[in-house]
Amino acid sequence: MTISADSQKKIDDFLNVLHTNVRGLGEQEASDIVAEIRSHILDKASPAGTVTPEVVSSILAGLGGPQELAKRYLTDEVLARALARRYVTDGLLTRARVTRSPWLTLRSLFHWASLSFAGIWVLLASLVGYGLGAAFLLCAMLKPMHPQKAGLWLLPNPSDTSLSLRLGFGTVPVNGRELLGWWVVPLGLVMGSALIVVTFRLGLWSIGKFWRLRPLAGPLARGERV
Amino acid sequence: MTRKEAFSDGAENWEVQLRKGSLELAILASLWGGRLYGLEILRRLENGSDLVVSEGTVYPLLNRLRLSGLVESEWVESGSGHPRKYYQLTAAGREQAAAMAQVWHRFAASLTGLLAPLGKEKP
Numbered sequence: 542m543t544i545s546a547d548s549q550k551k552i553d554d555f556l557n558v559l560h561t562n563v564r565g566l567g568e569q570e571a572s573d574i575v576a577e578i579r580s581h582i583l584d585k586a587s588p589a590g591t592v593t594p595e596v597v598s599s600i601l602a603g604l605g606g607p608q609e610l611a612k613r614y615l616t617d618e619v620l621a622r623a624l625a626r627r628y629v630t631d632g633l634l635t636r637a638r639v640t641r642s643p644w645l646t647l648r649s650l651f652h653w654a655s656l657s658f659a660g661i662w663v664l665l666a667s668l669v670g671y672g673l674g675a676a677f678l679l680c681a682m683l684k685p686m687h688p689q690k691a692g693l694w695l696l697p698n699p700s701d702t703s704l705s706l707r708l709g710f711g712t713v714p715v716n717g718r719e720l721l722g723w724w725v726v727p728l729g730l731v732m733g734s735a736l737i738v739v740t741f742r743l744g745l746w747s748i749g750k751f752w753r754l755r756p757l758a759g760p761l762a763r764g765e766r767v
Numbered sequence: 768m769t770r771k772e773a774f775s776d777g778a779e780n781w782e783v784q785l786r787k788g789s790l791e792l793a794i795l796a797s798l799w800g801g802r803l804y805g806l807e808i809l810r811r812l813e814n815g816s817d818l819v820v821s822e823g824t825v826y827p828l829l830n831r832l833r834l835s836g837l838v839e840s841e842w843v844e845s846g847s848g849h850p851r852k853y854y855q856l857t858a859a860g861r862e863q864a865a866a867m868a869q870v871w872h873r874f875a876a877s878l879t880g881l882l883a884p885l886g887k888e889k890p
Contacts, residue, residue, distance in 0.1 A: 576842075577805060577826060577852045584806045587847060605823035613827035621834035628835075 542583075544592040551597045552582055555607050562611030566618055574614060578604065630656055634748050646744050647671075653752060663747045670740025674733045681729025693720045786818055792871060793818055794828060795856065795864035798838060802855035805829065829854055837863055 544552075556575050563571045585600045586592045604610055633649035636642075650667055653660030683691040695718045721728060797803065797811040805826055812820045832838045837860035842850045856864065 573852075574826075574830065576850075580849050580851050581805055581822070581826070583849050584804075584847065584851070603822045604826075605821065610823045610827070613823060614830060617827040617831035618834060621831040624835055 542587050542590065542592060544586070545594065547594045548592045548597045551594055551601065552579070555582075555601050555604075558607035559611055562608055563614050565615060578610075626652070626656065634752050638745060638748055641745065643741050646741060646748070649748070650744055653748075659747075659751045663744060663751070667740055667744045670736055670743065674736030674740060676733070677729040677736060678733030681726045681733065684723065684726050684729070692722070692725050694718065695720055789871075790818060790820065790824070790828065791832070792864065792867045794825065794832065795837065795860060795867065798854060798856045798860070799864065802853040804843075804851040804853045808854070832860070836860075 556579055559578060560571055560575045563574050566574070581604075582597070582600055585603075586596060589596050605613075630649065630652040633645065633652055637645040637649045647667065650660065650664045654664035680691050680693070793812055793816055794808060797808050797815070803811065808829070809820060809822060809825055812818050812825075829838065829840075833840055833854070836857055838854045839857050840852050840854050843853050845851050
């Protein structure tokens, strides 16, 4: 197979434009793409003994314009990454449901939250639940060390009936009324553990209820960008 | 545009979408028997199916399948003077292809039943 200088230039021009436009995928990836398309062009050209510019033109036409081709690589890459994230989340959520591990559940909730609003709400609710549970547990554990500072206080402002859970740091609300005294120890332990268990169950329940496991839906239902 | 033309446009567009949608499965299926390089896959698709496949479509799609972990690739020196990039199914790819084929068969069977009366009388 002999390639005329004109033909070679045509091929190089095409590949240069392609290379410039897929550089966003990283240098390694871009070189790999260009090498594969070059190999394709040479394979298509080889049956012709002498590769004329006309032969090259018709081969290049089959590939579409170099910019168009580059765009396909870029959009397909984005799609691949989005699908991969879905698959990872699918896998994590499924494992969380099967193993019922609190750690896996929390991790998969973070993944889920990066994909949908439902996920964000479940994650927020879970964080509040775990946080409150942890606060009660801590309070119960700190009470023996900081009896004056740890506890549940009713705030003094008459218009404000909110409660304040103190963990034994900072200042005690002035004129605040401590509600539980030493009862905060057993109650804190029970409430804290209960909150954490309920939050964990609620997370698992939400996964079952709102996360649709559709491993095949992506490629088939999306109407492929091709 | 007449109504008939509009209808045939719609039908054509539907057919294009159908072909596009099945391309991924077709590529995975073409690799079922072993590794192939890009042009071989294209030829396999052209000879073995009714899919009209554009070359500018298949290479980016192969790249996506590779990124998704369904196929893996390696460069192999060939007698033709330049190396070729060969693709083969990964374990996940085999699993996915088999699952997709199952969905396809189920879908086709149910639709065939539904469509059976349509061929019997001309509209």
